[in-house]
Amino acid sequence: MNRILRKLFSNATSLIGIILLIIFIAIAIFAPVIAPPLSEDRYIIPRMSWDIDPQPPGSPMSDDIRDIYNYMGAEIKYDRAIFGTAEGGYDIFYGLIWGTRTAFKIGLITVSVSMLIGLFIGSISAYFGKWLDEILMRITDIFLSFPFLVAAMVLTTVLGRGLDKVMIALIVFGWMGYARVIRGNILSAKEETYVMAARALGVKDNKIIWKHLLPNTIFPVLVEASMSIGSMVVTASALSFLGVGAPVGYADWGQMVSFARNWIIGSPGRAGQYWYTVLYPGIFIVLFVLAWNLIGDTLRDILDPRLRGEL
Amino acid sequence: MLSYIIRRLLLLPVILMGVTLLIFCVFSLLSPMERLATYVHDPNTLKNSQAMGRLIEKYHLNDPFPLGYINWLKRIINFDLGWSQTANQSVKDAISQRFPVTLELVLYSIIPVILVGIWLGVLSAVHHNDMLDQTIRVTAIIGWSLPTFIFGLLVLFIFYGILGWFPPGRLSSWAQDIVYTSSNFHSYTHLITIDALLNGNIPIFLDALRHLVAPILTLSYISWAFLLRITRSSMLDTLRKDYIRTARAKGVDEHTVIHLHAQRNALIPVMTISGMMIIEMLGGVMITETIFTYPGLGFWTATAAQQLDYGSVISFALLFSSLMVIGNLVVDLSYALIDPRVRLE
């Protein structure tokens, strides 16, 4: 463990990744301070104006909206759109800051749950073998045969919009990779002498799985999982782009980008006029995924037994 | 070998049934009135509540789940895939119209993916851990982190909006005229580039190519990062092998060692994976097709999924699943053929 951490910190690429990740974690934790919520539901992005056009960075809150807050006696803790507003007057800055929390939520929950499911199915399938293995692997094949994006779209369309529905869809169609990997690893580890010895000694099956097999085979899975966190966030934002996913106005990075869709080319003659609608959300998404990928990539190199001597 | 192939192929119908059953299940979660939404886009078409009942009856939206599934199976056996409300044509026509389009796009995308991915992967492995390796890896990772839709929109903007080089769609108007309506143009394969060449029509060939560049760029750039990593690790693996060490010891020059010996062997697993990549691409082509208005399967399926046109979604899933199963089989077979140590149980 220590060796791994040491290696991670010493490698330039992974170090950058770790720093980025720490920044994001800080943003997520301190979100209420950085972008104080203006209404009860903190994940609904406040509107700076009712305007359809995106407003440039630094624009002040429009008077109509200011009147509303004054009337309600609510304190206006900040009244400038630092990063500008997206289509419909949604404050981009707020959306991105609170979207960090959403991103972590999506990434961590979907990956951990699908990993657990995959581990469970993969390990019992590999360990007990025979017809249980056959059935479970066929079921895995069925799920694998689904075109992922289509399946996710269908599920979210049927279940309705909402962050939880998106996560369900991602989990339902995301566990198969883990199942296969762990199964493969266990299948080879099963023939190892220490396992045979444990069996000969009469150690119970689940103890063997838990204490011997899993710990020795789980690392590649963890590496895969960490890299998936980034791609889960990208997939979730792709779903938002396609029109299913988090509800409109929810603080989610994919939402912010989908707002930019029709403004990305700006006005003729002033191409890129609405650069802030794409750039800011884009940076957040890219850096977040980058962080996980940098760490994961190096981690994979570290754990690759064939490269053990090199790093 | 033959029995292995047959056994694997026997799995195909099982998997197909499983896939379709699952999709059907999901759609059955909706009540008949919700599924009516596929056919009713405006409440004004339901002049009175009678119309609602008639529509539900007409499209069998009320059938209990097992009955609905069995009816659908019966039609499938007769190759009647039903009508696609979102494509406004029969599902069979919709698929046969769109499949070549997507196929053309995906096939052409594979070329830059393979060329660039492998080249960079080899390079990266050979210069393992020094600046070049790091740079390539980071570029690949960045490429992998940028969502397709942002990249696609930017490509559209730069290459069409500003430069005017690569327009969206599949063909320009004049080319469309000829391909769709001229009796002189024969569509043998429905892959326009190939057809144009077969008809000896170079301008159309170039026009089709011109419309392909931007989507190919968008579709391929994620995949080459993936291929790069696979190539790199496979190459690293191979470079450590004994016979490489022997070749070096024998004094063979480095260039030959890398390209003649290592690369050839390292690429074997890579090539087989490429096969699966083609099929994966078929599944992920939705966003690219949407942005560039490329009238293929992905775009249509995305729309169908959103409008609960389950007949279309199921048919696409069937197609895709079949390809996946067959593709997996081909990959496993090629592993076995190439590496005699692999035994097929």
Next chain:
Amino acid sequence: MKRNFLFIVFLCLTLMLFTSFSFAEIKNPDTIIDACIGGPESLDPHWAYDTSSGQVIYEMYDNLINYKGKSTAEFVPMLSTEVPSVENGLISEDGLTYTFPIRKEVKFHNGDILTPEDVVYSIKRALIFDRSGGPTWMFCEPLLGVYGIEDKVVEVYGLENYSDIFVDGDPRGELKPEKKYKEAMIKFFNDYIDKTVEVDGDKVIFHLAQAYAPFLNILAHSGNWSAIINKKWAIAQGAWDGQADNWWKYHDPEAEKDPLYAVENGTGPFVLKKWVPEEIIMLERFDDYWRGPAKIKNVQIKYISEYTTRKLMLQTGDADMMYVPLQYISEVEKIEGVIVEKNLPQLANVVSMFPWTINAEGNSYIGSGKLDGKGIPPDFFSDIHVRKGFSYLFPYDIFIKTVAKGMAIRNPGPIPKGIMGYTADPALFYPFSMEKAKAEFKLAWGGQLWEKGCKFTIFYNEGNDTRKAACDMLSTYAKMLNPKFNLEPVGVQWSTYLKAFLTEKLPIYTIGWQADYPDPHNWAPVYMGSKGDYAGFFGEAYREFARKNVDPLLEQGLKETDPVKRAVIYKELTQIAHDQAISIYAYQPGGTHAQRLYIGGWYYNPILPGLPACADFYYLTKGE
């Protein structure tokens, strides 16, 4: 070596590619290209009930009469040689008989000559075809007095359901074998369908079941359902053969069994060249058109759902006109070489409706279902003070200014501007006033509402940002007025919306309507009648009220032939809408049209089918 060779090949290809680009002055000089969204559902005039199909059918088929230029109230003859009226005797005094002398020497696209037989066949086939969810109810209402032919069969023979007379209750299957069923169906045809329209020499005569003021509107060119098709050709394609003894087999078929879905043979100025569904439709000029050939040789309508792509096409000249959603119009205006028309009066409006009784069964949208601050009772909106309160609460002008960018106007009632019966009487408009809203709410439910508050969901259809903004505004201002008013705006999929709508579970819902034809009978009943497309779902309490107070007026308005008297009747209805605060008549959107400068001959008529605002391609020119 191999690598260098590949590289050279690549270089050559790229070179060839770039030299193949043509940057012509005006691209495609003999083709006009329209970039739209959607795509036609069917080319069969009797099936299609969507604007995309309508737009295309409009160009390929003609009707008996046409609208005069930009007017929605005046007609000119088309396939008929005269426009019937009471004055020229072609409409009978009682309004039940219409006579149309049919024009001679008009050619169909396949060369056949138009005869009165074709007209009669078209109408009868429409009645028989009567697809569920289709447009032919517009014939059934005047010619049979009901909304659909099945309803007439049920009425005449006192059946429970139309499907009862079929084996296994399958109306697409066989009739029950007993002879009496077949005889009854044949008799039905002869007694009712056959008598609705007949040939008399070179004239066609319609016999209506009830006096129907908008009958000419229904027949006019813009309604694809009354396009005239070629009888001989249609029969050859496999459509109804014109006989009485099997008409039910051609009734309400499934889409794949409709022989006319992808083919056409009209008398219109354009011929179908190629249709690739959801992608493109290509039309070519019909040189033997009876009005003289169109000016432009080819028309292409491309269906591109991505707004950005359409806009770029318009910019580069790859498209000559495009559909622009309202919020992006300011962007499109700035494109060089493009002209944009705004604020075109559209025959459409958006309304937020209050159902008087909400279906409470398993309904989570009304919270606790009681007036305890955590929900609303199912008859919440039956209290007029509640409705009036909300009518004062909606910020009409702010909405029109910011969300609709000023390109919309208010309506006082269900009838929009441009339709006869519209009134701009300022007394009928509810002003946006927090004070008045407060006063009304305090009176609601004996003061309990103000004290306890309320909580419910308001809906909009996912993907519609203007409606979302409207809901957000209502919710925000309600909260401002009284913090105990919790209106939660929720966007749902169309399927969920539809189901909730049909089961009458929606509290306030916002939806729009677009004209089938420009007559108040296509508006007032929808929003106010007890059987209205929308109002019919307001619950039993409303339906009762409507039956007593609204329906009789609607009847009158329908049958009245004097336009002055009609206007008075519809004004009275608007007054009722106001006094009862039946709905929030949020806005009537202005249409927009974006095209390149070198397109000439475009004019606006709100009734032209297609997305706003489309064109009558017959008159368009490209270039000088």
